[in-house]
Amino acid sequence: MLAGLLIGLFVQASLGEHLERAGVSLMLGTSVVRVGVAGIFFLRERDWNYGPISFGVLTILLLSALFRNRRALKFEKLDTVLIGIRAALRKCAA
Secondary structure, three states: OHHHHHHHHHOOHHHHHHHHHHHHHHHHHHHHHHHHHHHHHHHHOOOOOHHHHHHHHHHHHHHHHHHHHHHHHHHHHHHHHHHHHHHHHHHHHO
């Protein structure tokens, strides 16, 4: 990520943004892999308490990554609605 920031300052901005996104994706991906591997090891050791908990956490991580963009779009629409309401209230107050 530091390389992406430095490249973004001195070279093309798009290359720096791509490197930053790759760094963030790599950091998020390592936690997903770590939780999955831990779940597998828990089940191999027949630890029936922590194995399903690990896979539950893995499911939450994957679902949050899957629905992240959909939630951001809903907030953008909400911001547009709030801006429209604010403009209407200013017209009424004027």
